[in-house]
Amino acid sequence: MRAAVLLGVLSLWLGACRVQAAAVFAHFMVTNSENFTTYDWEINMKFAQQAHIDAFALNMAYGDATNEPSLALAFEAANVRGFQLFFSFDYAGNGAWPKATVIDYIDQYGSNSAYYHYKGKPFVSTFEGPSSAPDWIDIKKKTGCYFVPDWSSLGAKAALEASPGVPDGLFSWAAWPWGPNDMDTYVDASYMEYLDGRPYMMPVSPWFYTNLPGYKKNWVWNGDHLWHDRWKQALYLQPEWVEIISWNDYGESH
Structure with a gap:
């Protein structure tokens, strides 16, 4: 009897730890914050907190003039709101980031109290x-x-073989179904299999429509009930993190 009680307590404790370890992020396009004031950042963070989002993943393209002023305001607002931020370096928008510049950004902001840490380390992601x-x-x-x-x-x-031992986990961008099909978890399962116990960041998105001739992008993907389906899949798979794509990528309607 005592063993059963202890097992029950242990199960509850482990469950609580699992909930505390998981987090939900939202992909935030810094380039779309050019005209933001501190108030704009604060109100966006307030809405994110109300939706139980833990942090913004700050997508930044190399050389974007918006980066410097927006980061200063974003971290100021995050410290006021008690919100978290981390960098998602975009290697597709304006090309590759120089290694030294990436190091400078992490050194400058990684110790900020509003910067999201995992296992005591500043958390960093990329887009490609x-x-x-x-x-x-x-x-x-x-x-x-x-x-x-x-x-x-x-x-x-x-991805794991590109620089063996370097990724601590992986993020997948495969948040949408192909054509008229419903969303499945085959790609997620592939990531979790190859990660073999290392943490997975699962993408969740409501839809995807874009018509941007400059980027040769013009499509719409099935999204009638994607938001509902994808959260059910996330609850089933229990990844370490979920990243919503996105908070403000207006050019792709998500």
Whole structure:
């Protein structure tokens, strides 16, 4: 009887730890915050907190003039709101980030009380950039960051092989079904299989419509009940993190 009670208490404790370990993020396009004031950042963070979102993943393209002023305001607002932020370096928008610049950004903001940490380390992600995978050997060594890139163009297995031992986990961008099909979890399962116990960041998105001729993008994907289905899948798979795509990517309608 006593053993059964102890087992029950242990199960509850482990369950609580699991809930505390998991977090939900929202992908935030910094380039779309050009005209933000501190108040704009604060009100967006307030809405995110009301939706139980733990942090914004700040997507930044290299050389974007919005980055510097927006980051200063964002971290100021996050400290006021008690909200968290972390960097998602975009290697597709304006090309690859120089290694030294990435290190400078993490060094500058990684110790900020509003910067999201995982296992005591500043959490860092990317949008693509697998050709720069070797850079992260030095970046991790010099910054001590916890690195969870999105190298979805390679798939899970090849992403882990791009620079073996460098990713601490992986983020997948595969949040939408193909054509008229409903969303499934085959890609998620592939990531979780190849990660083999390392943490997975699962994407969740309500829909995807875009018509941007400059980027040769013009499509709409099935999303009638995607938001509902995807959260059910996340609850079933129980990834370490969920990242919503997105908070403000207006050009892709999500």
